[in-house]
Amino acid sequence: MSKKSRLHIPAPNARPGDKPDFSYLDLSPAGSVDKPAIDTRPRNLEHLASGLVRVLDDDHSAKGPWNPNFDATQLQVGLRWMLLNRVFDERMWQIQRQGRISFYMQATGEEAVAIAQAMALRPGDMCFPSYRSQGLFMYRGVKLVDMMCQCLSNTRDMCQGRQLPIMYHSKSGNVFSISGNLGTQYPHAVGWAMASAIKGEDHIAASWVGDGSTAESDFHHALTFAAVYQAPVILNVVNNQWAISTFQGTAGGEQRPFAARGLGLGIPGIRVDGNDLLAVYSVTLWAAERARRGGGPTLIELVTYRGGPHSTSDDPSKYRPKDEWAAFPLGDPIERLKQHMIAEGHWSDAKHESLLDELKTEVTAAWKEAQQYGTMTEGPWLDPGTMFEDVFAEMPRNLESQRRRMYEIERGE
Amino acid sequence: MARMNMIEAIRSAHDVMMDKDPSVIVLGEDVGYFGGVFRCTDGLQRKFGEHRVIDAPISEGGIIGAAIGMGVNGLRPIAEIQFADYIYPGFDQIVSELARLRYRSSGEFFSPVTIRTPCGGGIRGGQTHSQSPEAIFTHVTGIKTVMPSNPYDAKGLLISAIESDDPVVFFEPKRIYNGPFDGDPEKPAVSWNSHPKGEVPEGYYTVPMGQAEIAQAGEELTIVTYGTLVHVAIAASKETGVDCEVVDVRTMAPLDVQTLADSVRKTGRCLVAHEATRFGGFGAELVASVQKECFYHLEAPIGRVAGWDTPYPHAFEWQYFPGLKRMSAGIRRVMEAE
Numbered sequence: 001m002s003k004k005s006r007l008h009i010p011a012p013n014a015r016p017g018d019k020p021d022f023s024y025l026d027l028s029p030a031g032s033v034d035k036p037a038i039d040t041r042p043r044n045l046e047h048l049a050s051g052l053v054r055v056l057d058d059d060h061s062a063k064g065p066w067n068p069n070f071d072a073t074q075l076q077v078g079l080r081w082m083l084l085n086r087v088f089d090e091r092m093w094q095i096q097r098q099g100r101i102s103f104y105m106q107a108t109g110e111e112a113v114a115i116a117q118a119m120a121l122r123p124g125d126m127c128f129p130s131y132r133s134q135g136l137f138m139y140r141g142v143k144l145v146d147m148m149c150q151c152l153s154n155t156r157d158m159c160q161g162r163q164l165p166i167m168y169h170s171k172s173g174n175v176f177s178i179s180g181n182l183g184t185q186y187p188h189a190v191g192w193a194m195a196s197a198i199k200g201e202d203h204i205a206a207s208w209v210g211d212g213s214t215a216e217s218d219f220h221h222a223l224t225f226a227a228v229y230q231a232p233v234i235l236n237v238v239n240n241q242w243a244i245s246t247f248q249g250t251a252g253g254e255q256r257p258f259a260a261r262g263l264g265l266g267i268p269g270i271r272v273d274g275n276d277l278l279a280v281y282s283v284t285l286w287a288a289e290r291a292r293r294g295g296g297p298t299l300i301e302l303v304t305y306r307g308g309p310h311s312t313s314d315d316p317s318k319y320r321p322k323d324e325w326a327a328f329p330l331g332d333p334i335e336r337l338k339q340h341m342i343a344e345g346h347w348s349d350a351k352h353e354s355l356l357d358e359l360k361t362e363v364t365a366a367w368k369e370a371q372q373y374g375t376m377t378e379g380p381w382l383d384p385g386t387m388f389e390d391v392f393a394e395m396p397r398n399l400e401s402q403r404r405r406m407y408e409i410e411r412g413e
Numbered sequence: 414m415a416r417m418n419m420i421e422a423i424r425s426a427h428d429v430m431m432d433k434d435p436s437v438i439v440l441g442e443d444v445g446y447f448g449g450v451f452r453c454t455d456g457l458q459r460k461f462g463e464h465r466v467i468d469a470p471i472s473e474g475g476i477i478g479a480a481i482g483m484g485v486n487g488l489r490p491i492a493e494i495q496f497a498d499y500i501y502p503g504f505d506q507i508v509s510e511l512a513r514l515r516y517r518s519s520g521e522f523f524s525p526v527t528i529r530t531p532c533g534g535g536i537r538g539g540q541t542h543s544q545s546p547e548a549i550f551t552h553v554t555g556i557k558t559v560m561p562s563n564p565y566d567a568k569g570l571l572i573s574a575i576e577s578d579d580p581v582v583f584f585e586p587k588r589i590y591n592g593p594f595d596g597d598p599e600k601p602a603v604s605w606n607s608h609p610k611g612e613v614p615e616g617y618y619t620v621p622m623g624q625a626e627i628a629q630a631g632e633e634l635t636i637v638t639y640g641t642l643v644h645v646a647i648a649a650s651k652e653t654g655v656d657c658e659v660v661d662v663r664t665m666a667p668l669d670v671q672t673l674a675d676s677v678r679k680t681g682r683c684l685v686a687h688e689a690t691r692f693g694g695f696g697a698e699l700v701a702s703v704q705k706e707c708f709y710h711l712e713a714p715i716g717r718v719a720g721w722d723t724p725y726p727h728a729f730e731w732q733y734f735p736g737l738k739r740m741s742a743g744i745r746r747v748m749e750a751e
Contacts, residue, residue, distance in 0.1 A: 126486070160519045169518040176485065177518040181509045187475055188510070191482025191490075198438065198464050198488070205482070217502070221475030228470055390520045391555050393578040396623065396667035 010249035016317060020327035024254075025303070026050065027329060030057035031064025035282075038290040042268045049259035049269035052303060055278040056336050060343040066282040072346040078119060078277045079341065080355060082111040082334050085135040087359045088144060089308075091367065092151060096165075096312045100376060101151045103165045107132045109275070109307025109325060112333035113208070113238055115139060116280035121206060121288060126192050128176045128185035128207035131166055132238065140173035144366035154374030154382070160389075161382045183209050183216035186235065190225045193233035193291075204291040206234040206284075212243025214258055215251045223299070227265035230296035234287045235262070237299065238274065240306035245319040259301035267297050274302030275333040278340075303330060384410070417613040418605045419590045422564035423453045423529070426571035427491065429617050431461050434489060437575060439466045440480055441493030441529075450495055451531060451590060477503035477528065481511050484524030491575060497532035497584060498544045511580045512555030527574045527581045532560070533641055533688050534720075534734050535588035535598070539727035545640070545689035545720070550582045551666045551698065557622055558665040560584040562643040563593070563610030566663060569620025577622065586640035586688075594641055595648030596736030622664045625672035631658035634747060635676040637699050638686040639663060642718075642735060646686060649740035655748055665695055673699070674706035681712040684747050688735060691719035713750035718743035 013021035033051040036044065055067045062069075070078070089106040096104040107114065114135025121127070127136050137147060149156040151165035159167065169177035179185060189207035196203045209219060214237055226233050237258040241248050248258075259269030272283045280302060287298035305328040309316050321327075341347030374380045388395060388403040395403075417425060430437045439445075439454055445468035448455030458466035469476045473494055480490040494500045500507075507528070515523040534543035550558045557579055561567040567585065574581035588594050592604040605611030629647050633655050636646040639662040650657035658676050662668070677683045683703050685696040700715045718735045726733050735743075 128482075158519060158521075159517060162519070163517050167517065169521055171518075171521040177514060177522050179510060179517075181505065184478070184506060184510050187478025187506070188482035188485060190475075191479030191484075192486040193482070194479060195483040195486035195488045198483075199486075217474055218478060218506070221472050221478055224470050224472055225475045225479050229467075390516045392557075392667075393515070393523070397670075398667060 010247070010254050012247035012249065012320070014321050014324065015319065016321060018321055020321045020324040022327065022329050025329060026052065028052040028054060030054040033064070033066070035065035035286070038286060038293065038295060042266045045268040046263055049263055049271055050257055052271050052273055053279050053283055054273040054276055055282065056276045056340050060339040062278055062340060066279055068278055068282045068285070070278060075337065075341050075346055078115055078281070079334070079337050079347070081115040081135060081139050082277065082337065083355060084138060084359050084362070085111040085115065086334060087356070087363050088134070088138070091363045092148070093312065095367070101165050102376070103312055104151065105131050105166050105311045106308040107134055109332060110238060110240055110304045111135055112277040112280050113236070113274050113302050113304060116277045117206065117236070117284045120281045120284035122203070124174065124203045125288070126174045126176065126189070126203065126205045128189040128192070128205060129178055130185070130208040130210060130213070130238070131178055131180065133178070133208055134166065134168070136175050137168050137170055137173065140170060140175055142168065142170045142173055144363060145369045148366055148370035149373050152370060152373070152375055154370070155380045156373035157382070160386050162387070183213035183218040186218050186222035187225060189233050189235070190222045190231045193231040194225070194229050197232055202292050204232040204234065204288055206236065208236045208238055210243060211237060211239040211241070211248040211253055211258055212246065212251050214261060223262050223265055223267060226297035227262065227267050230294070232291035232294070233297045234284065234291060235297060235299045237261070237301045238304060239301050240304045242306045242310070242316070242320065244310045244314060257301055259299060262297070262299040267299050269299040269301065271301045271303060273330055274304030275330040275336060277333060277337050305330070307332070414612045415615050416606060416611050417564045418592065418611065419564045419567050419585065420452050422568040422613045423571055423585065424455060424457070425613065425615065426568040426575070427454060427457055428460070430572055430575045431457065431465065433617065436487060436489045437491065438483065438488050439491045439493065440469050440476055442469055442471055442495050444468060444493050449493065451587065453529070454493065473499055473503040474506055477506040477511065477526070480526045481506060481514070481524045484526045485522055489525050489575060491527045491529060494528060494530040496542050497530040497546055498541045500530055500546065507550070507556065507582070508553050512553050516555060523578055524580065525578045527571070527583055529571070529583045529585060531587040532584040533586040533588055534725055534730060535594060535641060537727070537730060540725040543725040545687065547584055547665055548689060548693065548695040551695050555580070557581045557667065558584070559622055559663065560586060560640045560665065561663060562586065562589065562628070562640055562661050563608065564605055564613050565610040566620050568613055569618055570622060570663065572617065573619045573622050576619070581622070584640070588641045589644065593644040596645030596734070596740060597648070598731050598736070623667045623669055625663055625669040626661045627658060627672070627676065628661040629657065629659040631656040631680070633657065633680055634682040634684060634744060635660060635673070635680045636684045636686060636744070637662060637673050637703065639665065640688065642686045642688060642740070645735070645737055645740050648737055649744055652737060653741050653744045655744050657744065662699070668698070668702065670702045670706060673703055677703050677707040678710045681710050682747050683707070683711070684716040684718060684743050686718040686735060686740060686743065688720050690722045691717060692722045694719055713747050716743050716747040
């Protein structure tokens with residue numbers, strides 16, 4: 001080629017070996033973003049899409065109009081579930097590394113998203129999660145042993161061996177089935193919310209995608225429908241900076257914040273410190289009340305950082321600096337809440353260690369129990385005939401005959 | 414008993430089910446105030462209100478995706494995709510979500526969506542208004558695929574589809590909306606007025622999915638087909654003088670192999686016909702099923718009549734479309750083979 005390409009190819013500020021550089025992140029001081037009334041017209045909310053709602057300051061105090069003024073119990077609830085999410089993830093990661101489950105995905109560094117939002121939503125609100133939303137399932141009552149059994153594809157697996165590890169669902173907890181295809185759940189949440197409005201109920205829906213998945217068509221279909229019908233839905237974009245190896249700029253984050261994606265449709269966007277449990281809770285509650293009162297959808301961008309690899313199949317040292325998480329200006333959500341609680345006199349290092357031990361014991365006990373229902377190498381085993389069930393409400397003749405044939409072949413006939 | 418064309422029968426199915434079940438709602442482009450470009454939903458919004466008959470943005474992926482979410486929340490959505498040629502933006506939602514939701518959640522979640530979509534050629538629609546993509550959907554397990562050939566079946570099958578807890582892709586051969594078509598474009602159009610299947614009860618009834626029907630009894634050759642070509646097959650039987658048994662498949666998935674096999678065992682000869690392109694078409698599945706069940710009864714290789722393996726051409730529609738001439742040629746070929 002004789003001419004130099006004028007095409008813009010987005011590139012992250014730092015690659016392996018470079019000094020981490022988050023200078024591209026626009027940060028607002030804690031407490032500096034105003035909290036408009038929930039009936040404010042979308043055109044007067046546009047500034048929220050480019051600011052950054054923060055409550056927890058660097059000095060560990062809680063500041064400003066978005067401070068939910070949690071009491072000691074609420075703070076401990078938030079901390080406990082975030083910590084459980086992390087302990088569970090660490091344990092399952094080790095278990096995968098030991099070859100005892102096939103695959104795993106952690107939410108390390110992003111725990112405040114699921115926990116704070118689960119705390120802000122009502123139990124009757126429907127969640128349409130992404131694959132890093134395990135905290136939603138935990139908070140909404142799915143037992144650790146059941147989540148582990150799903151990862152083991154054993155006889156107690158809620159998915160009966162049909163899904164990769166972490167693709168949970170919970171009908172009783174109102175958490176939808178995780179697909180594994182990216183962003184497909186977004187229009188489902190909007191349709192669910194439309195149905196809620198049609199039925200005259202006040203339940204709302206919420207969904208989560210990553211920064212990368214905002215490029216999927218379903219994201220845009222969902223935003224259009226949400227805006228057109230003013231559906232009571234919260235659309236969350238968890239901007240953890242990385243979609244496997246592509247940084248958030250490759251999904252379009254260089255030009256405008258993801259929170260601004262809905263502005264052209266009249267959907268208010270709020271950019272929030274995703275590692276600040278108090279800010280995330282407050283923003284979610286605001287959006288939920290708005291939706292419940294007929295104010296329509298809100299798009300929330302949760303600015304966070306994917307502290308671990310994308311999955312157990314990923315090696316981020318190949319594409320980003322090893323110490324990038326440590327340099328992330330919004331820190332670690334658990335450490336930040338812990339320090340706030342200590343500063344407020346509600347918590348101590350000793351209490352924290354004791355809680356950590358308690359949660360580790362809980363996770364260990366759950367793992368011990370889960371293995372009794374079967375592992376990858378030891379029974380009891382699921383009946384392979386179950387693979388033919390639930391394809392349709394009733395099994396059609398062709399599947400019945402294939403199931404018979406499968407058994408014959410298994411028996412060597 | 415009332416006389417209805419296919420459009421009226423489909424509209425009546427909506428009407429009956431929306432009266433019967435308040436969870437049934439309609440969603441699609443132009444379906445509401447206007448009543449649909451083919452008028453299948455005409456009057457429904459006036460009767461049931463704009464919260465149950467919803468005009469949607471031009472976003473097939475959004476229509477199907479939102480319908481799935483509505484279904485999960487207890488509604489029974491009928492999503493209209495204006496032309497089957499436009500269904501592809503919603504294809505991922507159908508394949509990866511709608512078809513597999515029950516399976517992947519072990520039956521905890523499902524969404525009883527019916528997707529209605531006009532299909533097929535013979536209307537001078539060119540390649541964007543004439544496609545027959547049924548095989549793309551029959552290959553996806555977890556959805557039922559239906560294509561009626563007359564008003565009576567259209568209403569009965571559509572009611573079954575709406576009531577089904579499984580997702581259904583419901584193809585409507587638009588060439589026969591207003592009357593049966595025998596595949597000869599030179600003849601004047603006929604209406605459903607004098608056709609026995611144009612007699613349609615006004616109230617509730619069902620035609621079960623998964624059952625083929627003998628559209629014309631015969632002894633010499635079985636023609637297995639569906640949609641518009643049912644009528645072409647009957648006309649070609651008359652033109653060739655061959656005593657053909659015409660089996661209207663009606664539901665492609667799940668397939669009623671028994672009815673096809675019983676017929677071919679009786680006649681010993683089989684011709685499979687559809688409008689869609691031949692290669693990898695649903696006809697291949699029909700041929701394989703008949704061959705497996707009837708191999709020792711066959712007196713000739715199974716014949717196939719289908720659209721040529723080209724995109725649907727605008728100017729050469731009648732050379733492309735498997736009409737009367739091509740169907741008759743197909744019949745003669747199977748009858749002459751030994």
